[in-house]
Structures are given as structure tokens and as C-alpha cells.
Amino acid sequence: MPNYAYIALIPLLPLAGFVVLGLFGRRCFRHFSGLIGTGLVLVSTALALWVAYQYFFGTGHTALAFRSHPLIMLKADWLPFSPHLSIDLSAIIDPISVMMIAVVSFISLMVHIFSLGYMKGEERFATYYAFLGLFTFSMLGLVLSGNLFETYIFWELVGCSSFLLIGYYYERPTAVAAAKKAFIVTRFADLGFLVGILILSFQAKTLDFNMLIVQLLDPRLPHTTFLGISLLSWGLFLIFIGGAGKSAMFPLHIWLPDAMEGPTPVSALIHAATMVVAGVYLVARLYVLYGSDPGVLQIVLYVGAFSALLAAIIACTQTDIKRVLAYSTMSQIGYMMFALGSYGYTASIFHLFTHAFFKALLFLCAGVIIHQVQSNEIKGMGGLRKTMPLTHVCFLVACLAIAGIPPFSGFFSKEDILLAAYQANKLVYLLGLFTSGLTAFYMFRLYFSIFWNKPSERHPHKMPLVESIPLVILALGAAFAGFIPFSRLMNPDGAPEATHGISGMAIAPVALALLGIGIAAYLYGKESDRPAKVVAAVRGFYTFAYHKFYIDEVYSFITKKIIFNLIGRPAAWIDRNIVDGLMNLLAAVTARISAGIKGFQSGKVQDYALYFFAGIAGLTVLFIYIYT
Amino acid sequence: MNLSFLVLVPLITAVAVLFCRGLNGIRWVSLAGATVQLLLSFGLLALYWRERAAGNGTAMLFEYRHAWFPSLNIWYHLGVDGISIAMILLTAFVMEAAILVSWKVERMGKEFFVLLLLLSAGAYGFFLSLDLFTLFFFLEVSVIPKFLLIGIWGSGRKEYSAMKLALMLMGGSALVFIGLLGVYYNTGGAGGPHGFDWQAIAQMHLPAEVQRRFFPFLFVGFGIFTALFPFHTWVPDGHSSAPTAASMFLAGISMKLGGYGCLRVAVYLMPDAARYYSPIIILLATIAIVYGAFATMMQKDLKYINAYSSISHCGFILLGIGMLTQTAITGAVIQMISHGLMTALFFAAIGMIYDRTHTRLVERLGGLLKIMPFFSTVFVIAGLCSLGLPGLSGFVAEMTVFMGSWQHAGEMYRLATILACASIVITAVYILRATGQTIMGPVKDPHYNGLADATWNEKLAGVLLVVGIIAIGIAPFWLSDLLTSGVSVIMGHVEKAIIAGKAVIIKK
Amino acid sequence: MWAGILLSLRQELIVTGIIFFLLFMKVGATEYKTGVVLNWVNVLLLANFVLGFFPVSDATLFSGMFHTNKLIVLEKNILNLGTLIVSLQAYSWLKDHRQVQEFYILLLATLVGFFFMISAGNLLMFYLGLELSTIPLTALSSFDLEKRQSSEAAMKFILSSAFSSALLLFGISLLYGATGTLAFDGIAQRLDGSAFQLFAFILILSGFGFKISAVPFHLWTADVYEGSPVTVTAYLSVVSKGAMFFIFIQALYTVFKPLAGNWYRILVLLSVLTMVVGNLFALRQDKLKRLLAFSSIAQSGFLLAGITGSSRTGEASVIYFILVYIFSNLGAFGVVSLISAQTGKESINDYKGLYASNPLLSWVMAISLFSLAGIPPTAGFFGKFFLLMAGAGKGNYVFIGIAALNMVISLYYYLRVIKAIFMDSQPQPIGKLKIPILPSIAFLICVAGIIMTGLIGWIYDYIYSLSIGI
Amino acid sequence: MSQVPLSHILIVSTALFFIGMYGLFTRRNMITMLMSVELLLNSVNINFVAFNKYLYPDKLEGVFFTLFIIAIAAAEAAVTIAIIINLYRNFHSIDVEATGEMKF
């Protein structure tokens, strides 16, 4: 078998980019910094694709035995805790990790290239690329890490770089607030992850993925429970909370829409294609364990389904283009989650794969559009189909893909998911079906109100090549990624799944999607008061959904009112007044006593003599008659 | 190498400073002294590694004994193991940075540097000494310089804070003193000579009831130095009124004296008692962690924020020590180092910002990233380190503590661990609020725009500390390897104690 | 034989010689300049101090009325040193005083008294020495003849000391009645812990307590210290107290050894009272002399704690602490006397901003105060450490704990002075003062002593090797 | 004299002692306080002589002690009176109540 040692380069090159650009970018080469970053990522993308090729199609690698158990390599002892328990730096190689590095590096490359044009002339151009490099490094590290704690390390790094990138326009208070929100919410989720790690590591006495899984599935494991639930389930559940936080599952999704304050390419990279699916990846990584624990899997299922629906509903009401896309991302990830929840491992990964393409594409197109109209509000847009034909086409492709219209990529993955859901849980299946309809609707609502809706005049704005190329490539991906025989490459136990072509199952979703598109066309095809009418019809629910079901408000109430006022302030007050007060009280008491006894020093010599003799008498009585 | 150099170099430097005239001379001389010290510490590290590589397995290396008061069996006794070397390195780093940042001290510059150097001499001696008397001597040496530094060069209610700090620390050392006497008179067994040599004491394994009687004195006494709840109230006032260099040293080193003492003296000499009292220790530590974090959220003044967060972070040290597992104690020591560097960096950044903007109030500052990119970067790095970002030292320390604490199966200990973990979220909250309001956002005050960024010395100081933080953050193995031997010696005693305790229980 | 006697008595004889020399100087025809006299005296005192170290064998003379050994010689040397420093510092006060010779005659008479008291082997000699040292001191304390406070102090001093010595005598008479002898060794043989003897002992103890100003026999201290001239106060606070402690510890460890069980408890009580009361009063003083008076009361509390150890360590640490205390306290008093002699200012508020004008004096003051507070690296730290260590030897940790906490309280008022000197400022601070040569020598000795005595270990060990313990 | 037991003499001296003490405590005139001190010393003298005579007649320690006490008492009285006179110059009164400048 070939050695994959060079795989280490894939994350390290972007890291090098970060270090170099971060330290010297501003001063030495602020204009080439973009090219440097892109170049490095280009190399690692090439490597990643080479790995993927070698892994999936290389000689002798199709062997089941090889796929079935992951390969852990480049093991380096990083922080030993105790003889058997330590954080290693190691790379895991198995189908999903390989697929993920390919996707991540590829999308990141696209974004790098796109940003060359998009972010041109920015004040902190170099910094931007440095951060992108950092993110790419951490994300690749995350997917490659072969040790649970290593995953956590990169998990945190990813969060940090997302924080930095969201806060890129740090002079905008909204951006700062969004960055803070993103970090804190995900941090809160990570607390679950951390405790989960502690539990699992204590149970398994190891952190290495392979060993971990083996140990934990070992029936001889002492079955300890807490509150009647086995510690293993607790651990898995807590880890899922961590995943849910990163993947913006309800109720930890509130940071995602605000995160759109960041530059649009960043949203494309982090908040659409890669980081947000980390949760899915995490669950998939430990899928054998989750599979062994139906209870937790149920939670995953319902959380996923509910988030998908909720996000879709909200998406229908938003008017900020990026927010709509954000909610759709959330909804799609919901799909992946409930796919996992319903044993649709392959389907979920597949959807992750395809979603990366069309969602990134959507965001990049949105970026172009926003530059064109200088606003995020779709109200201001309309009739852009002639002004920016290329964008128009790409956007359309992406919409079709996400709406699940054959033969675009989205169709295949989504259909697999629905199939899995159907086998697992009918209710969830119906939810998924409905959601797919909604998806088609809000996507095309977006599409129509951007590109049609107004009479369009042709003075095509020219797009720099660096921007158009990624769009085209991604569009191709979005269109044809579906034909990759995914199920043969990837499944939990390595055994290829029986792939099913177009079956009857596909009819319903497609029909619903078409219906949704139709409604969208009817409402937003050309300028009219129809949408207003509809809104008026469902006023109450509309406003409710428009305000994202007031979830943000609930959060801010809890944090601002309850935690700050009922815990923080009292703590600070108690510290100053009671704990510190005690210390000052001691001093005050001493002073009082010393003032109290000053009378003895009366300055009268006769008193002195008197006390003198009284002292003698006292001593005499005390030590002759009392203690003898 | 003769360890006395490490104590002498700062003193010699101080004397040299006394004799130089002109601020520049003073600055450069003291900087030179600190640098020599830094190099010496690195040399010490190298020598240590060489010895270990040569297979020298003795607990303490480079021992130096000299009879001080033979009639009382008091020795001037120095020696190092991994832990002390780590602490010495920390001190050297912080001192170098402290001298660099106090370049601008104009008023009574000579006195300032002399006192600073004396302070450091005390710290070095403390970490080096193997005789409890010597240790106590060096522990108390630092009282005067602290008082004067805060009281003369401080800001705000400086006299009050200086007085409070001096008195509370003196109270702490009074408790330590009682504990030491208790230990002393229980050594030597029947009629044998009493002694202060702590290795010998540890070998002779004090009787359990003695341990239980005197452990609280030692632990609380040292605990006051490291902000043990509820004796932490000197920290906010002291740190916030102190001049930059002094607060760097206070939070970076002085608070570590306490942790080191708790570990080296209290736990090492009295393992039984340590086990006996560990629930109380854990309780207090957890309170300090959580409550300190919450109290921090409400602070308006940057220095207060950092001071309170120090309380919370030093809670981790005590937590780790109280858990009495190898990993947890290692984590505690790493946390000492990490917090030392991190908080020093924080105070340095705050001080430099304060020098320019003349305010430390969060709501007055804003958008500094645009004006002073260097300070802001340093500040952000310190912040990220304090909220435990991987790649920076804070993460390593905290994770080790958590890992180790979790090894201690037991509902209450687990709960404490989880609460401690939860505190890192709160940490994130207050750090990001502070950062978001001061570093990011629009520039609040127009005439901040004219302010200059770091000068070379400030940059050097910042870089020095950042390098330290990152060196631990991305390659923690060397540190943990350095500490292992020392910690396992301590753990050896603790386990012996556990076995002994079990034996006692069985007898009953 | 006579040579031997004279040799063993040499310290007393030298000092007496100086007394007569001064007397002749005074009564002689020629009127000497004050400065000349002062230089002469200090040279003589220096010579006296140096000759003190001349080695001599132990001896017991005059049928046990006078005995001397290495430890006693050392103690006398310590007293000589104290006197020398005091007289060096007295320069700035005395140089425009008319009656220098008389001052020194009285001072040295008290010194002789202390010498005889220390080497007394017999209650009669002890009493004589005591009175010889007390009566001239009272005269000295009213040496500022025009100052109301000075004469008030003297009045309080002599009346209280007369009263206390009357009680002491009453006790001695009862002890004589009970044991039939005045010789120390004879008494030691005939002591049984009977109530009558205990009563006699307590009366005698009160006499000691008066001189070492132990609570509740301390009340004269503050007023006398405040009222007397600073030099006299300094002398009172170190030499007189030190000599008293020397004889006290001898008496307790040898004469009253049979009553050890009883006096241990009494001393613990007195020690606690003395520390606490001294500190509590010192907290609220604004006059520096008065503050130092109360601080010296607290210090004797610590010394008592050392004595309670009733061990060799105890004796050694007490003597060692006296040495340290001479340096520290005289350092502080030296500054006070210099300033009060040149500006007449004696309150803490006057010292605000002193550092700005007189850094040198300020540092001397600071170092002395830190040594008094017992903070390393000053010798005071070692002194206190050993005292309490000796005290802890009995295993009474509550007592030692109270003592340790008292160290914290005492730190507060010492730091108040430091704060005034270094941190505060005032509209019209004390101007730049010129330090004459003799006082500066004294300061040098004090500071050197404060730094060295602790760090150089053999000083303590030498004392330890001489001391006998109980 | 042998019929009178020692204890009676001692009681007399003790009584004298406490009379003197009472005087010392209550008399506001310094000279009268000095007188009371003399009474105290005399009672001590009586003690010494009596003890010597009754119990330890083979040595004269008590007698000698008495002699020295008398001498010292004289010296003390002289100094006290000198101090009092000087104080009178400063305060124009010798009432102890008048001299309370230094207190607390």
C-alpha cells in the first residue's frame, strides 16, 4: 500500500500561509499576499485530490478489508496525560476523511480564487488571506484528526478562525456582535463536547478513534449509569450537542444568520460548505457508536428534522439574501442530521458533498449580486438576468440543485435521504417531504425576485475572470456531482450499499419541488401585489416567522436579564461588600477595641500605680488560688 | 552549576543599579541583569536535561547546602527539579518583560528598578530553596518591595491597596509560619534533631494527626497568596492599583508562590491530610473558579477584569492540586506557568494602552485595533489564551487539569470538574466582551487617533511573552515531560499516604 | 588575686573611670567646649566597647555577690554597644546643651548599675544595681529642664519606679523570710512551690515587669518615653530594657527554676497581654515617640514569648533579639532624635514627604522599621522567628498563633510610618537636614547591624554556644 | 520580745505597707505621695529586721539589706524632691491631677 505521509502537507501548507501572511503580509507583500495564499491552497488541493484518487480508485484499495477500518498514521505524542491516555497528533484516513479533505480544500481554493477579485483593494487584504489560511488549516486538521481530543483542538481553532473572519469588518458593531455571538454560542455547545470527551475517554481509557470505538463497543465494559442513563449515552449525547452547536441545529442555530456579517466568500466557505457541516462529520466519525445507541440517534433524528423545517419556514420570510441562504443552509444540514438519525449514513454524507457545491455557488453568486446592487435586500433587486447573465445561469443551476430537480446533484442526495427517512420514520419522512417543497419555494422566491420581477435592462457588468472561473467550476460541480457513484465509495462499515437508480420514491419530492417553484414563479415572477396579499392572509404566523420565532429574544432575555442580573451582578456585589467587607470589618473591629481600651492610659500616675497593684493581685489570685 | 547565582544575579544587578546615574544607565543595567538571568535559566534547563539524559535519577539536582544556623539545624539549601526549573523560567521571562515595559518609569526610577529586582530575587530564592526556613525567608522578602512598588508608583487607591495587600499576605505568611513550626517540632522523632529539610521530612512521613492539625495552616497560608476563596480580596485592589510591571509580577509570579507552596510544602509533606481535606479544597477552588468568573463579567475596568479572571484561573491551580491525581497536579503546574505568562502579557498590554489613553474603562475605549494594531493583537492573543484556545498555553493547562480531575471518580469531584469546564464558557463571555468593546468597534474617542503604537521595548516584551505562550501551546510535551519527574515524586508520597491510610482503616 | 578581681571587674571599672574622668573635667578649672567633651566621651566609650572583648575567665567574687562568665561579658558588651550608639546619636541634641558632663555621668552611672545587676549573684546586689540604674535615669528623663513634659515624665517615672521597687523589696523581704538567704543559689535550693513563695515571686516579677514594661505594669512607659528627651528614651528602650531582660532570664532560668511550671503559665499570660495591648495602643498613635514606645512594649511581649520556651534556644534567641533590637530601635530613634533636634517635629504627619528631602534618613528609618516589624532580609525577621520558635518548643500553638497574628497587626502601624515617609506629601515638608559625622557613624552601625546580624549565621550560633538554658 | 510571735510583727509591717499604698493612691500632693513611699520602704525594713532577728539570727543579711534600703531611700527622696521642685517651676503646682498632659 502507498504511504500517505505527504498528507501532512495538506493542512500544513495553509498554516504556512497563515504564519507568513500574518507576520509579514501587511508590510512586505500586501499585494501578492492573495496569490501566495491561493498558491499554497492550490498545492494542497492538488494533493488532496491525489489522495482521494489514490484512495478510492488506487490499486488494491477497493478491497473491503481496507476500507472497513480506518487507517491511523503519522502518530505523534503531543500531550501525554497518563501512560495510556494522551493527545496524539495523527491523521486518520478513511472514506469520509478523504472525501472531506477533497471537498474542503477544493471549496477553499475556489473561495481563495474568488476573493482575489472580490476582496481586491481591501485595507486588510493580507490579514484576510491569513485568516482564510488559518481556517483552511484548522478545517483540514479537523477532518483529518485521528484522535478525539485532536478533533476538539481543531474544532476550537475552526471556531476561532470563524470568529476572526466574521469580525473581519471589526469597525461595524453588528459584525463584532455577530462574531461574539457565534463564538460564545458554539463555545457553549463545545462545553458539551468537552465533557463528552471526558466521559468517553474515562470509559475507554483512550482517545484514539479506532481504539476508542473498539473499547466502547466492548461488551465487557463496566456499564455505569448516571440518572439511569448509561454514561456512554451521556457522552454521545453531549458530543452531539457540540456538533449541533457548530452545525447550527435548533436551538443552537441563532448564531448562523448573524454570521452573515462576514465577507460573502467567507460565508460561502465557512458558513455554507465546510465548517457548519463539522457537526455532521463528527457524528459520522463516531457513527458506529451512535448506531449502537438508538436513543441518542432518535434525538439526532428529531433535532435534525425540526431544524430543517423551522429553518425552511423562516427562510420563506426573510428578505436579506444572505440570511435566506443562511437559513437554507441550516435547513439542509438538518437534512443531513436526520439522515444520520435514520441510518442514512451514506445519504447524509452524499448530501454534505453535493450541498457543498451548490451552497458555495449560491453564496458566491450572492456576493457578486451584492457588489452589483450594493445591498443585501432583495427588495432593491430584480431584473438582473440580463445585467449579469453568467451569475444568473449559475444561480439558476444552484437553485435547481438545491430544489432537488433531476438531474442536478441535489436531487440524488436528497432523494437518498428521503428514502432513508422513509424506511426509518414516517413522520420525519413527511416533514422532509414538506421541507423539500418549501426549499424549492423559497429558493425560487429568491431567484425570481432577484432576476425577474422587474423589467431588466441590458448593460452587462463585466466580471473579473478570477470571479467567474470559480462560479463556473462550482456550477459544473453542482450540476453533475450527483452522478458520482457515492454509495459505492462510502458507508459506515465499508460494505458498498446497493445503489438504487430512479425509483418510485423520487416522484413525490420532485413533484412538490415543482409545485413550490410554480408558486414562487406565480408570486414573484413579475412585480405584483400578490405576495402582499398572501402575507396579509397569514399575517400573524408571518410576523412570527419573520422574527425567527423570537428565539433570539428568548436568548438575550436569559443572558442579559437572568445571568447578568441574577448571577453576575450579585457575585460582584457580594465580593466587594461581603467577602471584602469581612476583611475590612476585622480591621474596623481592631480599631474599635483599641479605641475602647484607651482609658487605661489615663495619664494619671496614681491610676497607673493602682492598676499595677491590681495586676499583682489579679495574678496572685489567678495563679495561687485558681491554677495550682 | 551553583544555584546561588540565580539569587545573586538580581541582587548584584540591584547594587549595580544603585551605583549608576542617569535613567538610561539604570534601565540598561537592569535589562542586562534580567537578560543574564534569562540566559542562566535556559542554561539551567539545558544542564537539567543533560543530567537526566545522563540517567541521573535523583529527585533534586545541583543541590547546594550551607549551614546557616547549625544550632537550630537550619540550612541554606538549594536545589532544583523540573517543577522549580519551570517556575524559574517563568520568572525569568516575566522579569525580562517587566523591565522592558517599565522603560518609561521616570519618577524615582532607580528605586523602582532596585525594588523590582529585589522582588525577583525573592521569587528565585523561593523556587530554589529546599529548606523550609530558606523558603519562608524568601517568601517574606517580597513583602516590602510589593508594598512600596504599589504604594509609590501605583494608581487609584494605591495606599489602601498596598496596605491591604501587605497585611493579607503577611497574615498568610503568619499562618505558614505556624504550620512550619508545627512541622519542625514534629520532625526528628524521639529526641532526634528537629529540622527544616523538606525532603527529609517527607521521607519520615509525619504522623497523621500532626498532618491534620497543621495542614490547614500551611495550605490556607499559601492559599492566600494564590487567591484562595475567601481570602482573595487583596487581588483585585492590589493588581489594579499596582504599576504595570508590579502587576505583571504580582499576578504572574507572586500568586504562583502560593500555588507552589501549596503543592510543594502542604501536599508533599502532608499527603494524608491532603487527602483528608481534599473535598474542602475542591469546594473552595470550584467556588473561586465559578464565582470569580461571574464577578469578572461585571467589571468595567480592564485591570479589574484581569484581576478577577486571575482569581478564577488560580482556582484551576488549586483544583488541580486538590484532586491529587498525577495528571491534575501536572495540569496545575502547567496552569501556573501558563497563567503567569498570560496574565503578565495581559497586564503589559493593559498598562501600555493605559499609558497612552489614560483610561482603563472598557466603555471609554474602542477601535484600538485600528490605532494600535500591535497592542491589540497582543491583547487578543492574551484573551484567547485565557479563554483556552488550542495552540496557546491556556488550553494545554486547562485540559490537563480537566483530564486529571475527571480521573477522580466520585460524584462531587465530577460535578466540580464540570463546573470548572463550564467556567471556560463564562471566560469566553467576558473576554470577548472586553475585546469586542475595546479592541474592535468604532473608535470612541477622536483624539485616540493620534496615539502611537508600541515602541521597540514594548514590542520586545510582548513578543517575549507571546513566544512563551505559543511555545507551550503548540509543543506542550516538553513542559509536561519536564514536570513529570517532580510531580511523580509528589504523587509517590500521596499514593504511599493513600495506602497507609487504607492500612489504618483496615486496622480499625 | 587582686589582679584577677580587677580583671573580672574591668568593664565596671572602666566605666567608673570614665565617670570620674568626666567629673574631674567638670570640676576642674578649665571650661571645655561641648564638642570637645562629646568627642572625648565617644572615643572613651568606643575604647570601653573594644576593651570589653578582652577575653577573661569566669569568676565568682565577694562570696558570690558578683559573678561573671562569657555570656555575661557578652551581654555587657551588647549594652556597651547600645550606649555607644546612643551617645553617638545624642550629638545633635547635646551639642548645644550646657550640662554634657553631668548627662554622661548619670548615663554611665546607670550603665554601671546594669553591669552590677547583670552579674549580681545575690538579691542585695541585684537591688542595688537596679536602683543605681533607675534613680539616675529618672534624673535624666527630666533633663530638658524647661520642658513641661520632660519634668512630668520624670515625676511619673520616679514615683512609679519607687512604688514598683517598694513592691519588689516587699517581695524580696518575704522571699528572705521564706528561704533565709539572699544568695541566688541558696534561694534556688530552698524554693518549694508554696503559695507564700509564689506570692513573693509574683511581687518580684512585678518589679521586673515594671522595668521591661510588661502589661499590666507598663503604664508608665508611654508617658515617660514621650516626655523624656529622645536620647534618654532610646536608652531606656534598648539598654535599660535589654539589661533587664538579661537579668530576668537569668533569674527565671536559675533562681526560680523550681517554680518553672508556675512561671511558665504566668509568662504566657503576660506575654499575650503585652503583645496585644502594646499593638492595640500603637495602632492609634500619631506621635512617633509614643508609637515607638508602644511598639517596644509589644516587642517585650515577643521577648517574653521567647523566654517561655525555657530552653537553650529560648535564652539564646532572647539575647540575640536584644542585640537585633538595639540596632533596629536605635536606628529608628536615631532618625527621630536627629529630626526632633533640628526641627522639633515628632509627629507622623510631620514626616510626610520626608523621602523627597532626606532619602538617606528615610531609608534608615524604613529599614529599622521593617526590622522591627520582622520582615526579611532584616535581622528582625530572624530575631522574631527564633523567639517564636523557642516559644513553640513547649507545643502551645494557640499562644504562638496569637503572637504571629500580632506580627500582622504590628506591621500595620510600621507601614503607616513608611507610607507617610514615602507616599504622602504635605505643603511644608521637613527640609534637607545635615547629618553630623557622629550620628552618621551611628546610622552606619545600625544599618550594617540590621543587615548583617541575621544573614551571618554564626552570631546567633556564638550566643547559642554560650547560653546555658534552663 | 520572744512572747510576741513573728506573725504579729509581720502583720504590723503589712498594715503599714498598705497604709502607705493607700496614701500613694489617694494623695494628690506629690510630696505626700513621697511620704507614703517612705512608709512603704519602712514596712519593708521592719520585715527584714524581724525576719533576721527571729529566723536567721546567725547572719546579718537582713540588717544589711535594711541599711542599704535606708540609704537608697534617702537618695531616692532627694532626687524625687529635686524633680518635684523642677516640676513646680514648670507647672506652678504639685498636684498630680494637674499633670496629665501625656495620655492615651
Place this chain on the structure above:
Amino acid sequence: MSASAVVFYILSFFILGTGLLAVTSRKIFRSAIWLLFSLTGIAGLYFWLQMEFIAAVQIVVYVGGIVVLIIFSIFLTQQSGKDLPAPVRKRAIFSGSVVCAGFVLTCLLLRYPFRPLGHPVAGAGLENMGATASVGNIGAQMLSTSEYGYVLPFEVISILLLAAMIGCIVIAIKIKPEDK
């Protein structure tokens, strides 16, 4: 009861009575005289104890010296004939009680089995010259350096008297203004 006992009791009543008057009389001059009587009574007591020399010294030093000194100082400081200020009521009560308590306490303690050593000297005991308080004897011992020799205290007290004298001169001497 024998005559000498009677004499003793009369003497002691005289001593105590006059002493009490001395410390209570409101006329300072009278109290000085009462003191004089009391001291003389004590001298009588010494005679009764057959300590003639001590008695003589008592008369000479106290009666002849100290009391006279006191009277002079009264003349110097006091315009005679004026009553002394009454003692402070509170202190008088308190000290009265303390003194009584002390007296009772001491008397209780005086019940101590004194063990005579050596034999009491009956009358003019010619047995051991060492012990009789004859003038010659005392003088001899006072200046002898041998066993029971008191030369050293004698010398010491000489210094003391010298110092006291100088002290008195320094303090009491009237400083002429121009000397200051």
C-alpha cells in the same frame, strides 16, 4: 502577757495610727509631722528588737534627714496653712477596697510555716560574734571582702549616692537666664 509584749503592741498601734494620720490628714504640714512620729515609732520598734544600730540610723537618716528635706520642700512648693485638695472620690473608694483586699490576701498568705535556721540569739548573744548587730560587728562586715563581707555593695552605693547628688544638682539648680 509580759511587759515587752505590751510595749510592742503599744508601739505598733502608735506606728499604724500615726501612719494612717500621715496619709489622710488634710493639712500637709501636719501629715509631715505625723510621718515623723510614725518613723520615730519604727525606730522604737527597732530598739525593741534590740537592733540599736538600725534604730540609730533610722533616727538619723529618716527623722533627721528625709523628713527635714520633705519639710523644706513643702516650704519651697506650698503656701502652708492651706488645706490639701481632697482625694478624688472614685479613686479613693476603689483604692481603699483594693488595699483592703490586698491586706487580707497578704495576711492570709502570711500563715506560712517559717522554719528558723540556726538558733535565736537570746539577749546579748555572746556565742557567735558573727551574728550580733553590734556597731563594731556591722562596721567590720561592711568593709570586709571575706565571707559575708559587704564591701562591694558599699562601693556600689557610693556611686549611687554620687550619681544621685549630681542628678539633684543638675535638676534642682536654678538656671540663670543669661546661661541659657
